[in-house]
Amino acid sequence: MNHLDQEQVPNRWSQGLSRAAADYALVCLSHLRWDFVYQRPQHLLSRCARARPVYFIEEPHRGGAQPRIERSRRDCGVNVIVPHLPREVDEDESEMLLRCLIDDLIVADRLRQYVLWYYTPMALGFTRHLAPAATVYDCMDELSNFWGAPPALRERERDLLRSADLVFTGGRSLHEAKQVVRPTAYLFPSSIDVSHFRRARAPQPEPPDQRELRRPRIGYCGVIDERIDLDLLAAAADLRPGLEFVMIGPVAKIEASSLPKRPNIHYLGQKPYAELPAYLAGWDAAIMPFSRNDSTRYISPTKTPEYLAAGRPVVATSIRDVVDPYGREGLVDIADEPAAFVAAIDRALQRPRRGEWLQRVDEFLARGSWDDTWAQMESLIGAAVRGDLSGVTRGGACSTI
Template sequence: MSNLEQDRSAPRRDRDRDRDRDVDPPRALADYDLVCLSHLRWDFVYQRPQHLLSRCARARRVFFVEEPVRGDSVPRLECSRRDCGVTVVVPHLPGDLDDDETEMLLRCLVDDLLADQRLTHYVLWYYTPMALGFTGHLAPLATVYDCMDELSAFWGAPRALCERERDLLRTADLVFTGGRSLYEAKRALRPGAHLFPSSIDVPHFRRARARQSEPPDQAALGRPRLGYFGVIDERIDLDLLAAAADLRPDFTFVMVGPVAKIDPAALPCRPNIHYLGQKPYAELPAYIAGWDVALMPFARNESTRFISPTKTPEYLASGRPVVATSIRDVVDPYGREGLVAIADTPADFVAAALRALQPSRRAEWLQQVDAFLARGSWDRTWAQMESLIGAAVRANRAAGSPRIDPCSTT
């Protein structure tokens, strides 16, 4: 804490000079900046936040504030700008703090961020309601809650999460939801919520339809190959994966992605199951190009009740037939429209994969896929969100909403 106080006591003219040299005034870039509070790491997996906020950063400054890293003796912020224009902000805190001390220090660090970057006209964008504990004193131009998961259903969810989410649903100017099931659940608490399901970066994943060099760690694996990319956590039905591998030892199952929140020792170990680890977003099409079928072997439990997997349209854009378990937001619309095969038992899952390997309807199926994917894109989704945010900012300004000068908070 003393370091933060010492930093604030530095000569004002020196700090102003540094800011003038390093940071463009926010008004020169856009009418507002955006500060995102997230429970996710920017560099973990490339998904909804990255798609949306990288587009937001084309027109304004965007600061992506991650959950703190524990262990540093001196509280500090580590800021790094990504090629897409987003500045990733990582708080570093001592490891021996209780919840109240953590939120007090995070509040100070966020205040410093706003002051140092001259963030006086900004929108707050939440992915985690828990951030209300250290940002509730701020007065942004508008507040957005982009609800992409039912976080309370995840393992290890904080006890205060549900109460804080209710507060955020009640007070946010805008609530966006990432899938229809989630939308229907949140609409009961926030009737004005907006549904923005997962979109698709079609040109990126369409590259998987072309012939290309195989990644070295996949090239020698046998065929047919059935692949999955994404986080491997409590949402994956490991028993289904193991049983399917046992039923078809001639199939090769490729699992691409990081293991999170589960013991790696719990992963089924079979000669025909291969865990290749996390891969950069840019390399995913090269891996998918070497698969014969794409898989979504999700468990049917509380943690998957409201998910709307972004990988569904990404698999389809890649031109790979898809077999998935009966996740509600996959069954409707993808299963209903005949774009994805739905199966829950190991025998049915394997049978669906066998049918997917048959090329009889491939050309017709690809036409259906491309027609479906043409309905939306991340560019279109962000344009609609940006329009709503602009309207909320204008409405709040017209109403004369009071503001707090971040430089004056303590």
């Protein structure tokens, strides 16, 4: 039974690449929702969609009588595919149904040559039977260290690290960890959409829910989950009652009731990516109050270069991929304990918004961009599709941010 509408994806093959490199669709298997937060997958795959069909397959929703696919197309050209499964099916049956739905998608859209791009190794359970032109694993987090990780995740990731044609990693410490299993992994750290966030350096219309807050404002933008040191946030707010702490982003995997409540802590919720520069423009400094635990051991926060592109001084805890290179180069202040953390905020508030520090920030950010990162990835994928990776440098760093 075909579970899909027979809508066809337009043929949008790239005109600038050889046929062998260009004639493929990209099918992404993700544990994230496309509309959750705008981060690495959105930056990369929206650029991919400029040249070829891209399908972003989310984890399934549970509920409904029959398995089906909900599909929609974003303005950037990405086709978002949301599987829906009956609530009562077990894991084995879920994977069987997902296998059928993916097969139907490939047949319905006549995907004769496609690349599988994994963000979740768990998708191997319903895609092992496929015959892609190439397989890519873009490892952006150590998912097995996150709360609620499936027991099978570590074993499936080992399988994917060994079998994928290409492995990309999103941070230096993560790259070192994955090289133990996959020595030829490529390092592609978080890049930056400089022009987007640089808008925050100029006056912007104040968002209504931030307009009435006093100054100075200290901001955080990102997912609020088990990686955030809520005790540190509460202590900082207590030690500096004259500062307004602005927390922007969705609350995930923790109870909202666990968030510290203080008169000077403000949770504004999730905001569209397009609106973030307007919020950052109204901050006097930015913070990354991450816990130091298993869930943050390998993270490489995308928000670090975004804050800097916005011209905001940054205070962060000692996350390895922030300490090196950002702390080492004097671009971000590092502190872990409450007293040291607020002292670093005090120093950040005194830092001139122009001059030598901002010049060094701009020189650093000029080393890489999402456009550059995608161009390097696309070249590697093209070589893999052609079966011609033998002449490509095996592993190593492909970006300097």
